[in-house]
Amino acid sequence: MSVDFILFYAFAVMAIGSALLLVSIRNTARALFLLFIVLFAMAGLYLFALADFVAITQILVYVGGVLILLIFAFMLSNKSLLSDIHTVSHRLTALPNLPSFLLASVFLAILLFALSSWNNNMPEWMAAAEADGSLIQPTENNIRMLGFKFMTQYVLPFEIISIFLMMALIGAAHISRKGERP
Template sequence: MMESILFYCFATVAVGTSFILVSMRNIARALFLFFVVLFAMAGLYVFALADFVALTQILIYVGGVLVLLLFAFMLSNKELLNQLQAGTSHFFALPVWQALTVALLFLGVLLYAALQFDRHEPQWIAAAREAGTVITPTDRTVQHLGIHLMTRYLLPFEVISVLLMMALMGAAHLARKGGQT
């Protein structure tokens, strides 16, 4: 029962935040909503028994790409960043309460999941173990992913890294150019 509730919560957060994200005009807030979408998608990957993909999603997209996008945004758009700081001048501003609510909800879900997992194994993991669909460390999945990433998919991997580096260099150039005038 709780697994279904968590799944629908993750799905609702992912879809609802995606709709808000694409309709938002403020780029800084859209980037933070993108952060929430990526975490919700990682939660959905866990329910699909794709733990490696979920961890990769968090480490690479949230930890790398999103931080790079925020860094590039903060270097390139100083006026919009000043507007964001001016909009929340006191503690009881609406974005502070929204952030506090989301943080407390995440804390509650994490605490509940940790307590439930200590008591008994979730039903979907037990069902996967009985069906024989659990990936074991002897399957060498990570090794196969590494081989494919460095052989078959090397060109797309390098193109994406060059594209991200160009975005960072462009943001740094715009920030330096804005400081000289």
């Protein structure tokens, strides 16, 4: 077992374990800080798929932006903490949560069954890429290729998504404004 397998399993166990702890903990603030660990571990997993720019963007956007927004919203609406403490069920599989636990685990079983039956015959484009050895190599200059692709082949989705992001941020600022609401 080589060192990259050990690191991959360490990141995977960190992500899955803290995600499980995130859904089973009662305190929302602790759950949000556990989300930090999940997002960092997922960024580490992206590195093992040779997507370094996606991993850095994940850390910048999620940890720098999304998580700060979530913590702000939690602190502005934390009166509901009191009602959260007084609930009776503490365990993961307590009776009110049993249907959702069953549904999630059955869905996981379906996904794993589909995965096990898929693995025998790969799609032909993946088999062709594996046959002629045109996989992305660790020595390749990934960010340079992504820049070329964004400005040539995918320039229309790039522009659409930038305008969409601007619309969403202006809309969010408009919705959360305080005064003169009808």
